[in-house]
Structure formats: C-alpha cells, structure tokens
Amino acid sequence: KAAEPATPASGAASGSTASTDGTAYTVSFDASYAPFEYQDDKGNVIGFSKDVIEAVGQKAGIKFQFVNKPWEGIFETLNTGDSDVISSSVTITDERKAQMDFSEPYFEATQMIAVNDAKGSDIKSFEDLKKGKHLVSVQTGTTGDIVSQKLLGKDSTQIKRFESMPLALKELLASGVDASVGDNGVVQNFVTNNPDAKLRTIVDPTFEKEHYGFAVKKGRSDDLLQKINTGLAGIKSDGTYDKIYAKWFKA
C-alpha cells in the first residue's frame, strides 16, 4: 500500500460557501502526505484521510469538493472562506482548538524520528538530537516542528524547516540533515519505501499520543461539524471505517 509521496501541486481554484442549496463544501488538504492524502501517478488525490472524509460525506449526505493547498497557511483558509473543512492529518491541539473547531478524532498518531546513520549513528533517543547538536528536518508548523522546538529551542539553528514532509525527508536521504521528525505513519511510509537508504526509526517514550481531526471555522454556526461527527460515528459503527483502515494499514 505504501506509495511514494508526490510533491504538492499548487491549490486549484476553489471559491466555496456551501451548502444548504446543495452545492458542495470545499475540503482542503496538503496532498503530499502519504499514506493519508497524496497524489497517485495520475495526479488523483488518494489516501486514508481522503477515504474517511469521503465516506463521512456519503454517510452524512453532504457533498464535498476537494482542493489541494500548501500546508502553510491552510488553517487561515477556513477564515477566508476558501475552505469549509481541512482534512490534512491535522493533529488536534489545545492551541489549535483556540483558533478552529475540530471533529471527533479519526486517527491516532505519534511523532517518529527517522535517523540517517551516515551522520546520526549515535542517535538513540529524542534527547540525543540535542546532545549531538544534530540537524533535524521538519515540516514547518507541524507537531513535529513544535516538539523539536520544545527540545532544541524555538530559534534553534539545528531545526531545518521545509514546506512539505517529502522535502524534509528528501533532505534526510541526501544527508543534509541527520534526522527528521514527523508523524509516524508518514515517516514510516517513507522509510519503508527507501529500503536501500539505511534509515532507522525511533518512537521516543516522551512523544505523546496525537489525534487527527477534521477542522472547520471556529464558531461556525451551521451544522456542518455536527454532520461530520454524525457521519464519522456512522462509519465507525457500520464497519466502513474499519475497512478503510485495513485497506491502508494492514497489507
């Protein structure tokens, strides 16, 4: 199932405002995030999160249109009206909850470190990044960025930020950094797809559980979020969610 992540395409035109009249709600993602939301060879966006939100829409009887957008600035598109929903493997955090509203969780994740032994052979734990003054790549503004800042300091020159996770991971392959920190599913997928690269993974015991949720504009007063939650509960209880999970995570 593991597929090579595609580089992000620039966002297509959207123009939303939905949907009491039957028009579609705009769902946005950074589709460079295999196996959650990414592009296949033909440029179609596929992935676990994509399947889940599509099934939610079907269950809840709501229509979605999908738009690829860069991760940076994606949350703001809820406020500008360019997106109704962000479905981009977004971790629900207290800080983000102050800015937007989230659905119930649809996936559990944690951070994972990928190490390139070319320069990171002494890295056995998250702390070791600090001790060894190692360079670490992250995707800007992700929870991987946030935990790395907590360890190394907000302005640490050890943190190399990239606009997409594939770019952060390619830098690791090229030995431009010694380690990368990101969501376990995506990091593991990349390591599995690059068996010749001698990459190693670590899940540090200090890494907390994270939960992905679908985000909507804070205080949104129509019942979109409620419909999403109803749809999600529906696909969890009728077996659809489990089928999607098995499709992507159990070969």
Ligand code: ARG
């Ligand atoms: N779960 C992480 C976060 O919320 C990373 C999500 C990045 N998603 C993406 N499609 N690039 O910060």
